[in-house]
Amino acid sequence: MKARVFVTLKNGVLDPQGKAIGHALNGLGFGEVGEVRQGKVIDLELAETSAEAARSRIKEMCEKLLANTVIEKYEIDLRN
Amino acid sequence: MVWHADSEIPDVDLIVLPGGFAYGDYLRSGAMAALSNAMRDVIDKAQKGVTVLGICNGFQVLTESRLLPGALMRNAGLKFTCRGVGLEVTETQSVFTRKYDSGQRVTFPVANGEGNYTADDETLDRLEGEGRVVFRYAAGENPNGSARNIAGILNEKRNVLGLMPHPERVCDPLLGGTDGRAMFESLLEGLG
Numbered sequence: 001m002k003a004r005v006f007v008t009l010k011n012g013v014l015d016p017q018g019k020a021i022g023h024a025l026n027g028l029g030f031g032e033v034g035e036v037r038q039g040k041v042i043d044l045e046l047a048e049t050s051a052e053a054a055r056s057r058i059k060e061m062c063e064k065l066l067a068n069t070v071i072e073k074y075e076i077d078l079r080n
Numbered sequence: 081m082v083w084h085a086d087s088e089i090p091d092v093d094l095i096v097l098p099g100g101f102a103y104g105d106y107l108r109s110g111a112m113a114a115l116s117n118a119m120r121d122v123i124d125k126a127q128k129g130v131t132v133l134g135i136c137n138g139f140q141v142l143t144e145s146r147l148l149p150g151a152l153m154r155n156a157g158l159k160f161t162c163r164g165v166g167l168e169v170t171e172t173q174s175v176f177t178r179k180y181d182s183g184q185r186v187t188f189p190v191a192n193g194e195g196n197y198t199a200d201d202e203t204l205d206r207l208e209g210e211g212r213v214v215f216r217y218a219a220g221e222n223p224n225g226s227a228r229n230i231a232g233i234l235n236e237k238r239n240v241l242g243l244m245p246h247p248e249r250v251c252d253p254l255l256g257g258t259d260g261r262a263m264f265e266s267l268l269e270g271l272g
Binding site: 065 | 111154199
């Protein structure tokens with residue numbers, strides 16, 4: 001089973017990189033762009049066939065390593 | 081000197097986690113190092129009351145391992161900053177700062193790209209209320225956007241200090257300054 005984990009900054013946590021990207025996009029003429037938030041995508045391949053079990057294991061991975069839950073949140077997307 | 085793969089820290093009075101980079105700062109600064117073998121015993125010893133000092137990357141490792149609250153994010157200006165900054169010693173009731181005067185102004189170098197201290201308001205209020213903010217960037221000197229100008233903090237038991245600036249780089253006239261010396265004199269006196 002494959003999984004994609006999205007790690008992004010929690011709402012309210014300042015994202016200087018996102019802000020810089022937003023400014024750059026505005027500068028390129030994309031004036032419609034408001035706030036930009038940057039995050040990470042982590043792709044995992046798992047030797048696991050049960051979606052439920054995979055989700056619970058990935059949650060544990062996120063809590064222990066993949067995200068710093070002081071400042072980041074995560075979403076898990078399971079793929080076959 | 082303890083290798084990251086070692087599982088035991090010798091019986092010492094002070095454990096120092098120095099600055100630099102570990103594991104290429106992959107994922108987040110300090111995230112991988114916080115899970116290294118050596119850190120397991122550091123965490124254990126810190127919880128038992130051994131004095132631990134984390135400087136720069138060492139501070140990042142201490143927050144990642146949850147020995148200290150909050151997190152260090154990308155500098156607000158997105159630049160690696162390497163220069164002397166003015167700090168205020170805001171807490172002298174600690175084994176790390178007893179030889180400083182309260183409110184003393186010192187200059188320590190910073191050298192980091194991810195020194196932007198962040199925590200939720202409740203944590204920040206608590207750190208301030210409990211006298212656990214030990215160093216603050218002086219007015220107008222905050223080099224990285226750290227919340228409430230925080231440069232260094234203590235854990236609840238006050239035996240663990242993490243700070244982004246480098247006191248060890250200013251502890252001898254040969255190094256261009258001596259403002260950091262009092263921290264090591266404090267430790268010698270307090271732990272001797």
